[in-house]
Amino acid sequence: MISIEEQQKLFIEISRRLDKEITVYAIGGTAMMFLGIKDSTLDIDLVFETERDKEVFKDAIKPLGYSNIDSAIVYGGKTNAPEMMKRGDERFDLFVINVIDFIFSDTMQQRAEQIYQFGANLILKVADSHDIILMKCATDRLKDRDDAKKIIESRKIDWQTIVNEAKKQINLGKTDTAWELGYFLEDLKNDLKVEVPQVVLDELFGILKNQIEKRKKNI
Amino acid sequence: MKTKELLKKLEGVHTITSISDLLNVSKQKAAYYVCRLRKAGYVKTKRLRDNRRVYNISFENRLGGSSYYDILNKNSPVKIATPKVYRIYGKEPSLEETLVYAIKTRSLRTILASLALFKKIENWKELYHLAKKNHIERQVGALYDLARKFMRTRRMTKRFRNNALPKKEYPLVYIVDNLKSKEFSDIGETWRVYLPFNSADLEDYK
Numbered sequence: 001m002i003s004i005e006e007q008q009k010l011f012i013e014i015s016r017r018l019d020k021e022i023t024v025y026a027i028g029g030t031a032m033m034f035l036g037i038k039d040s041t042l043d044i045d046l047v048f049e050t051e052r053d054k055e056v057f058k059d060a061i062k063p064l065g066y067s068n069i070d071s072a073i074v075y076g077g078k079t080n081a082p083e084m085m086k087r088g089d090e091r092f093d094l095f096v097i098n099v100i101d102f103i104f105s106d107t108m109q110q111r112a113e114q115i116y117q118f119g120a121n122l123i124l125k126v127a128d129s130h131d132i133i134l135m136k137c138a139t140d141r142l143k144d145r146d147d148a149k150k151i152i153e154s155r156k157i158d159w160q161t162i163v164n165e166a167k168k169q170i171n172l173g174k175t176d177t178a179w180e181l182g183y184f185l186e187d188l189k190n191d192l193k194v195e196v197p198q199v200v201l202d203e204l205f206g207i208l209k210n211q212i213e214k215r216k217k218n219i
Numbered sequence: 220m221k222t223k224e225l226l227k228k229l230e231g232v233h234t235i236t237s238i239s240d241l242l243n244v245s246k247q248k249a250a251y252y253v254c255r256l257r258k259a260g261y262v263k264t265k266r267l268r269d270n271r272r273v274y275n276i277s278f279e280n281r282l283g284g285s286s287y288y289d290i291l292n293k294n295s296p297v298k299i300a301t302p303k304v305y306r307i308y309g310k311e312p313s314l315e316e317t318l319v320y321a322i323k324t325r326s327l328r329t330i331l332a333s334l335a336l337f338k339k340i341e342n343w344k345e346l347y348h349l350a351k352k353n354h355i356e357r358q359v360g361a362l363y364d365l366a367r368k369f370m371r372t373r374r375m376t377k378r379f380r381n382n383a384l385p386k387k388e389y390p391l392v393y394i395v396d397n398l399k400s401k402e403f404s405d406i407g408e409t410w411r412v413y414l415p416f417n418s419a420d421l422e423d424y425k
């Protein structure tokens with residue numbers, strides 16, 4: 001586990017080792033820590049804009065004792081799994097734009113308005129709370145549902161933003177978004193007793209129905 | 220009450236009286252709550268002229284660091300509320316960086332507040348380098364000439380001026396989107412920019 005203060009020190013240390021300015025997006029527990037929803041996290045989930053930025057970042061953390069581990073341990077056979085680097089019980093999950101079945105879209109990038117700069121070279125943008133929920137749905141690891149519950153209970157959620165982003169993901173070619181998100185939110189509602197408006201689920205499953213009908217016609 | 224719950228209820232600017240009213244507790248208990256939040260790093264205290272204490276309670280306080288807005292508020296008579304979170308750790312941002320950031324926000328009030336920085340800016344080489352990187356040399360030059368009309372500033376180096384001055388055929392650019400003043404057209408023409416300020420906007424600098 002890494003606390004807020006330890007994480008800040010770590011990012012400053014990394015920034016000193018970066019040889020060019022890079023921008024990363026915090027999407028998971030790290031983002032929740034910056035939003036004040038969580039006090040510590042196991043894994044630092046970061047999304048990079050380019051593969052080159054990820055390589056520069058990796059080169060900076062390797063001398064700090066981080067080494068590659070197999071992402072299948074956590075993500076199984078999921079597509080677009082991150083590159084994972086671990087030191088002790090701290091772990092970096094490094095994505096490049098694609099986060100499993102989701103794309104960290106341009107609208108998500110624009111919504112990340114909270115910015116933290118570490119040293120001269122590391123600029124960390126914190127994903128909006130709506131997008132963290134979507135990313136939690138994408139990664140869907142142990143505790144991701146608990147985290148999503150925490151976000152929904154502690155922030156004001158504009159459900160239309162989530163539905164609109166789901167539609168955007170479908171337009172970007174991530175056709176399973178409505179299915180994935182619908183079931184993720186339904187599970188939150190049924191199993192964890194989170195207040196998810198029924199109209200949101202209806203809209204998502206409505207999208208799914210249309211997709212099925214379209215496919216049927218094509219067959 | 221849990222600290223997180225307290226923070227959620229009290230986020231903002233308070234006095235002991237406002238906290239005791241809000242939570243419906245005695246002033247003693249309110250002071251105890253402030254103490255607990257301070258220990259967790261969420262409280263910044265300021266004193267008013269009459270020696271009363273005002274508490275700024277926010278999660279951001281715990282994260283520490285500095286921000287461009289803190290620097291602007293420290294150096295400028297025009298004060299601004301932080302419109303968005305941009306915190307910096309592991310280095311103290313320079314005045315030159317702060318000026319460039321302020322111009323890049325394209326916000327009228329932030330740019331107005333940043334004019335005061337010309338009183339203290341000394342590293343014109345760094346400023347030119349940063350301005351060029353962000354393609355705002357002309358804006359910096361025009362705002363400098365404007366600031367000179369209202370306050371004593373450090374002198375811009377000839378090298379900065381010569382390098383930053385545009386050719387006459389360059390199109391005029393906005394400093395704040397779609398906002399142009401009828402005043403200071405001479406400065407605007409020289410630097411090929413639309414200045415957004417009237418002299419009335421600069422009252423605080425007189």
